[in-house]
Amino acid sequence: KVAPTTLLAGRRLALSPTSSLSFPRYLSTLSSTLRFSDEVKAALEQKKPLVALESTIISHGMPYPANFETAIAVEKVVRDNGATPATIAILDGQIQIGLSQEQIRHLAKMGREAVKASRRDLAVVMAKKQTGATTVSATMLLAHRAGISVFATGGIGGVHRGYEDTMDASADLTELGRTPVAVVCAGVKSILDIGRTLEFLETQGVTVATYGKTTDFPAFFTRTSGFQSMLNIETPKEAADLIAANHAIDLQSGIVIGVPIAKEDAMDDILVGEAINVAVKESIEQGILGKESTPFLLKRVNELTGGNSLKSNIALVKQNASVAAKIAKDLAALNV
Ligand code: PSU
Ligand code: MN
Secondary structure: OOOOEEEEOOEEEEOOOOOHHHOOHHHHHHHHHEEEOHHHHHHHHOOOOEEEEOOHHHHOOOOOOHHHHHHHHHHHHHHHOOOEEEEEEEEOOEEEEOOOHHHHHHHHHHHHHOEEEOHHHHHHHHHOOOOEEEOHHHHHHHHHHHOOOEEEOOOOOOEEOOHHHHOOEOHHHHHHHHOOOEEEEOEOOOOEOHHHHHHHHHHOOOEEEEEOOOOEOOEOOEOOOOOEOOEEEOOHHHHHHHHHHHHHOOOOOOEEEEOOOOHHHOOOHHHHHHHHHHHHHHHHHOOOOHHHHHHHHHHHHHHHOOOHHHHHHHHHHHHHHHHHHHHHHHHHHHOO
16 A cells, blocks of 8 residues: 655655654645645656746736736646646635636636735635735745745746835745745846845845846846846756755755846837836825735736737746746756
8 A cells, every 4th residue: 555645845755644643743734735736746746847837927917818818828838848837826715736727717807806915915815715816925935835946927026116115025035035946037027126126135045047148137028127137047957956056955045037038029128117107106196005016017017008018928928937847847857
């Protein structure tokens, strides 16, 4: 008879039916707290490459039906590049690692009715049996619990402009400081203060790299931000080696891999800059604060650019998913 197993942080723990009490209690309860899709469960058991995907980008980051179509297309990009996608969300209080197409559609239709769930919201959404879309911070945390160490998204949250008055800095940044997951993204939007965001990440001990030939840190819609990352990474293998080294020393902190948007998808610096300035000004005038701020700015920038920013957004998420899948593949090949 095969002993039941539970998966934790990439390690496979064999639990004999009688000895499970000798493990810390959370280890034995975790496997029932996380519900895995069949596809993700099989990939974890077979140590196949996996890429975690967030769900706030679906509910709060894009309008319906572009959000649904993009989420499905991004999963396909991950599969086409040899990895298994694990879109993460909380449905009626149940954490799901890997969603069905119908579950993705449900979240996409719910939009902002879903709770935008970062780390602080997770226990609340679970206890109240709500439906929550996970931000970068909550997705990183849950991916790590599930044993997935590569995560693809569009952009991470950061230090907001006007931080000196509001103290508004995304929980994504502190999560990156405490959770060893590599986040493949298109950098940080200039709705945020990019310079201060990079300073914050440095303080949190986060390794920040640019994917490509330069260390120019990307600004989401545009290929450069005027700020530099610590290093450039030119191949998926280099990224995999970096992740493996992070794990080997048990750093317990994350990695940002900034992938510049493709030239043909990038936006005009000045046009997008103007839209962002208008959106930020409006958010201040309307007193938009806290977790409402980022969704408000994303929506306004999209409206002000006549939907052009959404097109760039979709293109860059797909590119990030393909890079992340290749990294996950090389990481799985290292067998660490
Ligand atoms: N940036 C985007 N699209 C997004 C987000 C950020 O370009 O959808 C979402 C992500 O889920 C991110 C969250 O984790 O917003 C950050 O929100 P806040 O700034 O409130 O921490
Ligand atoms: Mn915030």
